[in-house]
Amino acid sequence: KQEVTQIPAALSVPEGENLVLNCSFTDSAIYNLQWFRQDPGKGLTSLLLIQSSQREQTSGRLNASLDKSSGRSTLYIAASQPGDSATYLCAVGTSGSRLTFGEGTQLTVNP
Amino acid sequence: NAGVTQTPKFRVLKTGQSMTLLCAQDMNHEYMYWYRQDPGMGLRLIHYSVGEGTTAKGEVPDGYNVSRLKKQNFLLGLESAAPSQTSVYFCASSNSGTKKEKLFFGSGTQLSVL
Numbered sequence: 159k160q161e162v163t164q165i166p167a168a169l170s171v172p173e174g175e176n177l178v179l180n181c182s183f184t185d186s187a188i189y190n191l192q193w194f195r196q197d198p199g200k201g202l203t204s205l206l207l208i209q210s211s212q213r214e215q216t217s218g219r220l221n222a223s224l225d226k227s228s229g230r231s232t233l234y235i236a237a238s239q240p241g242d243s244a245t246y247l248c249a250v251g252t253s254g255s256r257l258t259f260g261e262g263t264q265l266t267v268n269p
Numbered sequence: 270n271a272g273v274t275q276t277p278k279f280r281v282l283k284t285g286q287s288m289t290l291l292c293a294q295d296m297n298h299e300y301m302y303w304y305r306q307d308p309g310m311g312l313r314l315i316h317y318s319v320g321e322g323t324t325a326k327g328e329v330p331d332g333y334n335v336s337r338l339k340k341q342n343f344l345l346g347l348e349s350a351a352p353s354q355t356s357v358y359f360c361a362s363s364n365s366g367t368k369k370e371k372l373f374f375g376s377g378t379q380l381s382v383l
Contacts, residue, residue: 162311192371201273201359201374202312247312256327257372259312 160185160252164260171238172268179233179263181248186226189251193222193233196245196262205246206233238267271295275360275375282350282382290345290378292360300363301343302327302372303335305356312359318343350382 161184171177181191190209194202206215206222208231214223221234231248245264249257273294282288292301303315314327318337332354334346343362347354358378363370 194374199377201376202361202372203374204371207371249312256314257312261309261311 160188160250160258162248162250162258162260164246164248164263166263167261168264168266170266170268173238173240175238175267177235177238177265179235179246179265181231181233181260183229183231183250183258185252186229187252188226191222191224191231192249192251192257193220193231194247194249196247198244202247235265238265240267240269243267273360273362273373273375275358275378277378278376279379280381282347282380284351284382286350287346287348288350288380289347290358290360290380292343292345292362292375293341294343294360294362294373295341296362296364296373297340298362298364298373299340300365301337302361302363303333303343303345304359304361305329306359306377307356315345315358352382354380355382356380 163182165180192207193205196202208215208224219236224231243266245262247262249259276291299320302317304312306312313329315333316335318324321340324335336344360375361372363372
């Protein structure tokens with residue numbers, strides 16, 4: 159059974175800092191990996207989607223990498239801003255139409 | 270842009286009552302999903318649909334039923350609510366499943382079963 163772990167569970171940083179969020183998964187037989195953002199009381203917004211054949215994806219200040227063989231992905235956020243404060247979840251796509259989610263990292267960026 | 274709309278946003282039920290959660294998407298997506306989110310458990314797939322008239326079980330389907338009579342709508346039913354079904358429910362949709370496409374989520378329904 160696929161298991162997805164995100165460490166740390168919570169992170170607090172000062173504004174302007176570059177930071178890395180980590181995601182690990184137990185089964186490397188994945189189709190893709192997605193990073194989502196969830197604001198309090200809201201739904202999830204997909205940030206980046208990395209196919210299993212890709213190594214990384216970039217969108218603005220966000221860069222996500224994927225190392226399928228080691229079962230790891232990182233989300234790099236450059237020059238963090240208070241508006242980046244949210245919970246970030248990773249999810250791996252496996253057989254069928256299933257996504258297996260991690261529990262998320264709650265990020266707080268302090269002004 | 271409406272995207273994925275869920276109704277209601279909040280609901281309180283008594284044990285044994287029934288209710289239906291409605292999900293509507295205006296992006297002409299084929300695939301639709303129902304997830305529940307619980308502290309310490311993450312998001313778990315309840316049921317999903319790969320097109321109008323189809324449904325399939327996910328990871329935690331017991332106690333729930335679904336219907337996809339129209340392409341744009343995906344209904345989640347609780348026939349006899351139990352306290353264990355207290356959760357936040359999210360609907361999502363995508364054009365070609367989770368293999369290639371991003372998922373688009375609704376804003377969620379907070380359900381409490383007393």
